[in-house]
Amino acid sequence: MNPQPLDRFAERLRPEVRQSVHLGCAGATQARLTALTRDFEDPEPLRRLAAEIRQHTLDHLDTYLEAAESSMRRRGIEVHFAEDGETARKLILSLLRDHGAQRICKSKSMASEEIELNGFLTRAGIAVVETDLGEFIIQLDEDHPSHVVRPIAHRNRGDVASTFQKHGLGDWDDRPEIITRRARAYMRNQYLSSHAALTGGNFISAESGRLVLVTNEGNARFSLAASRLHIALVGIEKIVPRDRDLSVLLGLLARSATGQHLSVYTEFIAGPKAPGQPDGPEAMHVILFDNHRSTVLASSCREILRCIRCGACMNVCPVYRQASGHAYRHVYPGPLGAVLGPLLRDPAEFPEMADLPKASSLCGACQEVCPVDIPIPDLLLRLRDRTHREKIPSSGSSLPLREWSLLASHPLAWRAALFAGSAVNLLPPALLPSAALRTWSQHRTLPKWRGGAFRAWFRLRRRPGGPEAEALALEAEELLPGTPV
Amino acid sequence: MTGDHRERILQSVRDALRPLREHGHPAPYPEYDVASTVASRRLTGGPSWESFRSNLESVHGVFLDSPAALVSYLHSRDAQRGYCDPALASSVRRLLGPDFTLDTVFDRDQIDLYAFGITKAAAAIAETGTVILHDTRTSSRLGALAPWIHVAWLTRDSLLTSLGQAVSSLGDDPNIVFVTGPSKTADVESVIVEGVHGPGEQVVYLSD
Numbered sequence: 001m002n003p004q005p006l007d008r009f010a011e012r013l014r015p016e017v018r019q020s021v022h023l024g025c026a027g028a029t030q031a032r033l034t035a036l037t038r039d040f041e042d043p044e045p046l047r048r049l050a051a052e053i054r055q056h057t058l059d060h061l062d063t064y065l066e067a068a069e070s071s072m073r074r075r076g077i078e079v080h081f082a083e084d085g086e087t088a089r090k091l092i093l094s095l096l097r098d099h100g101a102q103r104i105c106k107s108k109s110m111a112s113e114e115i116e117l118n119g120f121l122t123r124a125g126i127a128v129v130e131t132d133l134g135e136f137i138i139q140l141d142e143d144h145p146s147h148v149v150r151p152i153a154h155r156n157r158g159d160v161a162s163t164f165q166k167h168g169l170g171d172w173d174d175r176p177e178i179i180t181r182r183a184r185a186y187m188r189n190q191y192l193s194s195h196a197a198l199t200g201g202n203f204i205s206a207e208s209g210r211l212v213l214v215t216n217e218g219n220a221r222f223s224l225a226a227s228r229l230h231i232a233l234v235g236i237e238k239i240v241p242r243d244r245d246l247s248v249l250l251g252l253l254a255r256s257a258t259g260q261h262l263s264v265y266t267e268f269i270a271g272p273k274a275p276g277q278p279d280g281p282e283a284m285h286v287i288l289f290d291n292h293r294s295t296v297l298a299s300s301c302r303e304i305l306r307c308i309r310c311g312a313c314m315n316v317c318p319v320y321r322q323a324s325g326h327a328y329r330h331v332y333p334g335p336l337g338a339v340l341g342p343l344l345r346d347p348a349e350f351p352e353m354a355d356l357p358k359a360s361s362l363c364g365a366c367q368e369v370c371p372v373d374i375p376i377p378d379l380l381l382r383l384r385d386r387t388h389r390e391k392i393p394s395s396g397s398s399l400p401l402r403e404w405s406l407l408a409s410h411p412l413a414w415r416a417a418l419f420a421g422s423a424v425n426l427l428p429p430a431l432l433p434s435a436a437l438r439t440w441s442q443h444r445t446l447p448k449w450r451g452g453a454f455r456a457w458f459r460l461r462r463r464p465g466g467p468e469a470e471a472l473a474l475e476a477e478e479l480l481p482g483t484p485v
Numbered sequence: 486m487t488g489d490h491r492e493r494i495l496q497s498v499r500d501a502l503r504p505l506r507e508h509g510h511p512a513p514y515p516e517y518d519v520a521s522t523v524a525s526r527r528l529t530g531g532p533s534w535e536s537f538r539s540n541l542e543s544v545h546g547v548f549l550d551s552p553a554a555l556v557s558y559l560h561s562r563d564a565q566r567g568y569c570d571p572a573l574a575s576s577v578r579r580l581l582g583p584d585f586t587l588d589t590v591f592d593r594d595q596i597d598l599y600a601f602g603i604t605k606a607a608a609a610i611a612e613t614g615t616v617i618l619h620d621t622r623t624s625s626r627l628g629a630l631a632p633w634i635h636v637a638w639l640t641r642d643s644l645l646t647s648l649g650q651a652v653s654s655l656g657d658d659p660n661i662v663f664v665t666g667p668s669k670t671a672d673v674e675s676v677i678v679e680g681v682h683g684p685g686e687q688v689v690y691l692s693d
Contacts, residue, residue, distance in 0.1 A: 024675050039524035046522060052515040059511035062498045069491075075659065081491040133681060134672035150672060157674050176673040180681055187682055188631070192593055208655060218630060218668040218683030225626035226593075236494065241514060247522045247649035258671065260544070261524060262613045262648065265683070266663040274620035274659050278591065279627045290494045298501035 003439070006319070006359045009327035020156045021146075021324045028150075028315040031259025032369065039261055050252050051373035053245050054306035057237075061297065064206040064239045065288065071209030076271035078285045085115030088233060088289055092117065092198070093124050095231055095285055101126070101195035105223035107215065108132040109200030110148055110309060111233045111289055113331040114344065117198075129190045131219035133183050140167050146325030146333060149257045149311035154324045187219070197223040197281065201234035202308070203249065204286070207242045211286060213267045214253065221265050230269070230281035236288050237297075237305040249308060252371035256310035296343045300386075301379045304339045306372040313366035313376060319359050328356060335366035335376045342383060351392045357383035418451035425449050519649035523612055532611050532646035534691065540614030541689060544666030545679060550691040552580040555636070558688065559585065559601060564634055567601035570624035573638055576692075577603055591625040601634035602684075607658075609639055609689065612647040613665055616689055620660035635684040637664070639691050 003011075010018075036043040057064055069079045082088035096104065104121070106112065106128055118128050118139065130139040134151035138144065140163050145151035152160070161174035169182050199220050203212040211232055213220045224230055240246060254260040273280030296305055314320040314334025325333030330341035330353070338360060342353035357380045366376040407413050424432065425448055429441040437446070505511055530536035538548040549555050559565075559581070569577050571589040578587060588599065607619040616637040618629060629635050645651050655661055668683030679685050 020674065027675050039526050041526070049515055049517055049522075052512060055512040056514045059502065059505060062495055062502060065495060065498065081488075081494050083490045083493055087490060131682070132672070133670045137672070150675070152672055157676075160673055176676040177678050179673055180670060180678040184681060188596055191682075192596065210655065216668070217670050217681035219681070221626070221662060222630055222682045225630060236498070243655055244519050244649060244653045246652040247519060247647070248517075250652070251522065251524065251648060260665075261527065261540075262615060262663070262665045264544075264665050264668055266665075268652075268655055268661040268663075269659070271659045273626075277620045277623070277660075278625050280620065280660060288494070290490075290497070294494060294497035294501050297498060302501075 004355050004359060005329075006323050006327045006355065010323040013324060016156055016159075017154045017324055018322065021153050022321050024147075024150055024153045025315040025317075025321050028258065028311070029369070032256050032312055032315070035255040035259040035261060039255070046248060046252060047371055047373055050248050050308075050371055051306060053240065053248060054308070054372045055303065057239055057241055058297065058302060058305050061236065061239070064241060065236060067206040068204050068209060068239050069288070071206060072204070072211075072270075072286055073209075075209045076284070077209065077211075078283070080285060080287045081290075082287050083290045085291055088115055088287055088291070089117060089120045091287060092231055092233070093121065093126070095229070096121075096126055096196055099195060099229045099283070101229055103127040103129070103190075103194040104196040104198050105129050105131050105191055105194040105219075105227065106135075107197070107199040107213070107220035107223060108135050108151070109198065109233055110145075110331055111200050111235055111291075112198065113145065114291055117233075129187075129194070131187055131190070131223055132215070132217060133180065133219075136183060136187070137163055140164075144326065145331075147311055147314060148309045148332065148336070154326065187222075191222050191226040194223065194227050196229040196231060197227040199224070199230070199232045201232050201238055201286070202253070203246060204234060204239050205241075205243050205246065206239050208270060210243065210268045210270045212246060212250075213269065214250070214263045214265070216258070216260075216264045218265050221267055224267070224269075224281060225279040227280075228282050230272075230284040232284070232286045233289055234286060236290055236293050249371075253308050253310050256312040256369065256371040292344045292346070295347070296340070299343060300382045301339055301343060303374050304336070304343070304376075304379055306374050307336055307340070308372060309336075310371055312369040312371065313374075316365045316369050318361065318363065318365075323359070328359075329353070330356075335360065335380075339376060339379045339383060350386075350390070354383075354387045354392045357381075357387065415452075415455075418455070421449045421451040519653055520647070522649045523647045527612050528646070532644070534611070534641070534644060536611040537609055537614060537644060537689075540612065541666070541687075542614070544614055545687075546614055546666045547686060547688040548691070549688060555688075555690055556581055559634070562600070562634060562686070564600035566598060567603060567632060567634070568599045568625065568628040569603045570605055570628070570638070572624065573603060573605065591628040591631075593627070596627075596631050599628070599632040601636060602628040602630070602632040603636040603638060603690075604629040606637035606639050606643070606689070607661075608643040608645050608651070610645050610648055610651050610663070613663075615648070615651070615663045615665040616687075617645075617651060618662045618664060619658040621658050626660075630683050633680060633684060634686045634688060635664075636688045636690050639689055641691060641693065 130136045147153035157174040161172050165172045201211045202214045254263045320334040328337040332340045338356040362377045432438045566586040568591050569587040606616040608617040667679040667687045668681045669679045670681045671677045
């Protein structure tokens with residue numbers, strides 16, 4: 001057995017981390033389901049509609065990009081294009097310098113994580129403050145978000161209390177309410193003393209040129225209200241054709257992400273503040289950002305660009321729940337990241353990430369919960385196929401499938417193997433004949449080997465009766481509950 | 486610099502889509518009725534203020550529709566000083582009486598002084614319990630955001646039925662925000678805490 005990098009990472013996780021991740025994910029998965037079934041008789045048509053809207057946009061992205069650009073310009077928004085991270089970083093820095101901004105407040109933006117903006121700006125002498133509570137804690141810890149919606153999914157309250165204490169934000173106190181109050185008090189001064197606000201963008205309407213920003217905390221709203229300059233870094237795929245489409249996507253985003261029927265603050269921004277309004281930016285710049293997205297669009301996995309970053313796929317994923325977000329070695333974790341991670345890298349770096357598409361049992365839960373119905377399992381298979389075609393040496397392949405197929409196609413050999421398998425019941429775990437089984441059984445008990453029960457049951461169907469047969473039937477019933485014997 | 490990038494990005498997007506245009510089937514825009522996106526189970530009281538109220542309360546918002554209720558609410562919170570939209574100040578003073586101090590200019594240096602902020606809202610959405618603030622009609626974004634209590638001042642004729650109706654008629658205002666309940670977070674261990682950066686209490690006052 002050649003364990004996957006993701007497995008190796010998961011193995012080293014502290015139990016507290018695993019527990020935080022698991023509880024958060026299970027809660028969010030349940031909240032999503034409750035919200036959708038509470039509010040809609042059948043949420044499926046809505047999910048399909050959202051998928052169609054997003055896919056249509058992607059299939060006509062050139063048209064919609066130009067439409068969005070011209071709508072935004074008409075509204076007084078300065079529009080820029082950045083092909084890669086380097087360009088985006090330099091552009092942001094030069095905008096800040098042009099406006100004399102030395103401090104910026106940042107709202108959660110995964111795009112900015114892609115280009116490691118914070119480090120770059122800090123080195124250039126700009127003070128950067130992350131304003132979303134989770135992102136703020138990540139910044140204090142010099143950590144990375146491990147989830148697209150809950151950045152500190154891998155931290156518990158005790159960790160946060162220690163971080164706050166270390167950074168002079170009060171004595172150790174792990175009550176979430178106290179932590180939140182302290183962040184509130186600290187952040188107000190940051191907002192009021194910052195010149196600029198940097199945000200991402202959840203959507204841009206091609207029709208009206210409105211940038212849509214969604215938060216629950218109100219941090220984006222506050223940082224915009226207090227600053228003079230707004231810079232938004234937005235992936236080119238975030239466009240929707242018309243304003244009305246937002247009703248489909250906003251409701252699904254909130255329900256899928258957190259089980260809310262709508263996020264608390266949904267801001268629709270079309271340019272600098274209104275004349276007469278005392279608070280808010282006098283200038284607004286939107287940077288449309290490619291960073292390999294057009295390459296993804298050209299690939300066989302372009303459906304992944306439908307993603308609206310709700311995080312439902314990671315919440316439901318058994319692999320993510322065990323491994324946590326950092327195991328994916330990229331900004332985007334979970335099933336989304338297993339597809340997008342390798343694709344958003346330079347093509348030359350694909351081999352380094354080629355193990356990620358294998359980090360899935362293809363159980364299909366991710367597609368089932370996806371608000372835009374991305375066929376993630378299919379995309380994972382397409383990427384595995386690419387790994388195969390490009391002859392990328394496979395880390396993590398693993399199951400002896402060739403041997404299995406030999407056995408499975410020779411009935412006699414199969415029978416012998418089933419019989420021999422029962423020897424496993426008598427072996428202590430340390431002597432198991434497979435390294436994979438030995439590793440697996442370090443933390444778990446192997447179920448009793450029951451090879452042959454199905455065959456016995458099948459024989460019985462033709463020849464019922466007799467006490468011996470009944471015992472076998474019972475065993476078979478245990479193995480295949482609910483099957484009429 | 487970004488001009489070149491514009492051309493290059495558009496070109497890569499066109500190149501990416503060419504095979505689809507020539508040999509595939511680009512997905513058509515789905516024609517749909519915005520009414521089909523409504524969560525009708527949230528509107529069992531019809532498109533009414535009753536539905537609005539129940540949806541607002543489902544996110545811990547507070548619905549008040551009489552001067553006495555507003556006065557007693559603010560008293561119960563020990564909220565005596567606040568920011569108020571200058572255009573509302575005289576009616577609010579009449580309504581609240583002499584126990585309250587109203588500032589009609591939001592002073593950033595006194596940000597912690599304001600226990601409440603009273604500003605006009607442009608509309609409300611029954612389906613979601615949302616209040617809509619327009620930049621042109623909100624006297625101060627900070628006045629509606631920084632104090633612990635925000636009172637959104639609404640008139641009876643301003644009710645929209647659904648989110649779909651609201652996003653389909655955003656109009657020309659440069660900055661519109663839909664506010665659905667108090668500011669909140671669940672970043673720490675998924676425990677919901679209200680009042681992160683914005684108000685911890687979102688009040689809707691329905692005036693006659």
